[in-house]
Amino acid sequence: MPLAFRHLVVWLLLWPGWCGLAQAQAPRAAEPLVVGLYAQGGFIIAHSPRVKHLVTAHPTGLELNLQRQLTGTQPWHAWYRYPKVGAALVYYNYHNPQMGRSYAGTVYLSKTMWRTQRQELSLRMGTGIGYFPQAFDRETNHKNLFVSSRLNATLQARADYDVALTPKLGLLVGVALNHYSNGATAKPNLGVNIPTLVLGLNYHQQRQFTPLPADPAHEPTDLGRHFLNVSTSVGFKQRNESDRRRYWVNSVTVAGGRRLNRKSNLLVGLEGFYDRSLLAEQRDTARNTDNLPDVKKAGVLVGHELLLGRLAFGTHLGFYFYNPYKSNNFYYERLSLKYHVSTRLFGALDLKVHRGAADVIEWRVGVRL
Template sequence: MTAALGWMPKAQAQQAPPRAPVLVGAQVHGSFIIAHTPAIKHLAVSHPTGFEVNVQRQTNGSQPWHAWYRYPRVGVAFTYYDYHNPTLGRSYAAGIYLSKAVWRRARQEVHARLGSGLAYFPQGFDAATNHRNTIISSRFNAIIQLRAEYDVALTSHWGALLALGLNHYSNGATTKPNFGINLPTVSVGLNYHGQRPWRPLSPPAPGPDPADLGRTRVSLSATAGLKQHGESDPRRYLVNSITVSASRRVGRKSTLTAGVEGFLDRSLTAQLRDTARTTDRLPDVRKAGLYLGHELLFGRFAFVSHLGVYLYNPYKSNNFYYERLGLKYQITEHLFSSLDLKVHRGSADVIECRLGVRL
């Protein structure tokens, strides 16, 4: 009855986690485009400018991983850029991020921020009307943001911000050309802190170890992605893979994993038919690989990184090794999904949508 009326005993109320304060920020950006390949030198001549608005919530200990990472902030941001170049035009992006304090005092803070999201470019590559845009070929692109931020208090709630960052835009070779944009950025702005300084009401308790610590799990998963093999062919080809892996949680934050997988990239078949002198006895485009990986855990989410080598690779369309970066979500105890970017020597190969089961 008392719980239904919203009242709880004093001892029980003291166990509730502190209310999570909110931070609201706005910044302006100054940037330049890195000419990481000669094919984009004609576009790396302007100095893009933009702005960002964001909202962050301070984690408060309601989940065990909050204390394990020393209470990071979780934020959402909207970012706008004007590239001051009629070929590139403008971009609009929205994403989520984690911001972790690496140094904190009552009036000063230094944070490291990592985020990802989706960006929209109204002016993509078009062979007839915008053929000079060799950087961005599709209107929708993924964005990855890295940033170091310094915040100094002006009043009890307002703070001035200075930040250095890197923004990367790419569509993961879904369409071509896709050299992507790398924007080193200097930002200045203002933050409004709902509570400053923020501290947990009590020192974080270590808490019990995760139930699956030291346990080995076996997983089976499959992926699907779309890929264009060249600018002259507008079609997008299906790319599939299947993976059998074993994983072992070795700490509160980390899982180590290893697996074998097979790949079928249908764009390679189209590429062979376009370049081979004869279509008789074309090499097998199927590939098989072995990888080792790590998962950095944040509750149900995990940041995935893999390094693999091809064991079966008759058609040498790429290097002998590959990398993978992704974001994984554990839907249930046994079902998971992830969005991964497969890379060959720093060049995007395909964006993979993965669904799997864990035994």
Template sequence: MTFPLLPDFLSFLRMCGAACLPPLLAATPVAAQVPVRADSLPGGLAPPAPLIIGAYAQGSFLLDHTYAVQHLVRAHPTGFELNVQRQTTGRQPWHGWYKFPKVGLALVYYNYHNPTLGRSYAASLYLSKSFWRTDRHDLSFRLGTGLAYLTNPYDQQTNHKNTIASSALNATLQLRLEYDQALTERLGLLLGLGLNHYSNGATTKPNFGANLPTLVLGLNYHQRRPAPLGAAPAPAPADVGHYFFNLSTSLGFKQRNESDQTKYAVNSVTAAAGRRLNRKSNLVLGLEGFYDRSLQATLRDTAQDRRQLPDVRKAGAFLGHELLFGRLAFVSHLGFYLYNPYKSNKFYYERLGLKYHFTSRLFGSVDLKVHRGAADVIEFRAGVKW
């Protein structure tokens, strides 16, 4: 599960130089501020987007979600996070459609206090949406994804007890409910309850993944509080109600088991038709074909008669939804196999991913294909839309 670009994030990074670092914090009472509205600025421009810089301590435990990881649940991992986020103010139409979320970058360190697991270092991009926001309070939900480096992955000779991850490089997923209480005009106390997940998407095995329910406590520095927000949301885009077509292909790699270290290529070809339902959503219906070379290797190992092996290629149909954030979309599909001679899995599959439009025609995505909750393969996809 890897991993994304967010709209206007390049400009976000360009603006986050050393000049953005806060001065020494002053303990002053919170002063009421009147938010600047976009319609009060020259030309109706959106106000500048202020920064929020955070430092948090994290306490957690390893969830024994399967018997294969129960022997690793021996200590309570502890971690530390540094993050920087920018409050959207309406410079892009989708900012107002989602009621001005925050866009952020987080760096997370964990010590698992277990020599089998070691430590992890992760970087993730995230989106934080407020449900209740006043001058002094902010209750929000955060969703992020990125990459993680684990120091002690599985090794058949030296670290065979680590069934959580067999590769150093993994994907990470963060879910978190956060509450920020103003202490001073700039300083806020952050309390959070979340879940950190680490997995390599079955690229190598074993891969049972790490699930870390987490309690978070820390401080936020607000460049401006309350943040200035834009005017009313922009009108719906012109393509609402219009149909479109996608043609794409993907490539992924997977390992069969711990004893076979070969990385087998997995390909797919997809043709889909869709309709933009509203400002936030696309509905998609498609047909696709799959060729998983690891199934051919498994079949040859297990078949009694190799002269008449079933076809390992598969074909399916799917219904999907795309949640839109400007050029970025969160993709979710539910598919059913229509052609499946070699019954290596259930008759249905799921897909979760992040899709980014480089132009109005060309797009790329990183998807995780899943069978009944178990990761099957990470797909790197490229396609064209018309």
């Protein structure tokens, strides 16, 4: 996965989280809706010599989205200056017989950076699921090294400028960076990176809104407190293009943390990994299968969590201190989206990365003590 997208992660649990966050305990205020229809055009980045033959045309697309303005029904709305949450349907035509078309459903968070009565500048980040009917196939589509599975994660970062044409109709101009990848669950997994220009119209149910007053009683009660997270994860991956089998990957993590402020947790922890694809790799490369090094690994991690109600977006950096089989670098990174089902129980979707390349997508469950 390219470096520019490692900090978007895995926002794949975002929509369930927003639904939970929208269940307000405070009196509700009107949350105005915005409906948008946009045209997109861009180019594909040839980030590897292996994909230069696929970069022959400029992709074009359409996007239909629906977003709502948060108004303060949850305390974190005010802490982040009342962002918008939205969902979009995105279509691309790659004008290339090997790649064909793609269809995606995405969810996103849009944070307003500057606002006047008639204008608004926002930054948007989101994720979703993309579908490619013409994915890589060894017999029928062996040239499509970008996309090896029909289902892929899609990630997006975008800057939008909206200016009022009428009290309810706005012209939107944007610039975006889009990414499609399956996180190494199938290979080849080179991924598609598409910078695009966006032009379209927004219909605002209500351009100006009145936020609910902040309630000091809703300040976090755990500021400065310590906690302990114990979790385990499971994932699967494909070893290489010639081996079509899927191998299970497991991990166990124990991490201590501290709530620093309204928006942040700091984490330090230990974790262990068992990647069964490394056993197959050993059998293929070793001359003598006696006394092979252990493929299990252990590491120490430091991390940060950005808090949005029950959601936490995590970035972790880890270092292996037990790594007998040197299959990778001495360090790893992880992007995590965690959702607290209750005060104690949480689930997470993680992307583990080695030096900019996706290693495995991890499905995690854990408890907070």
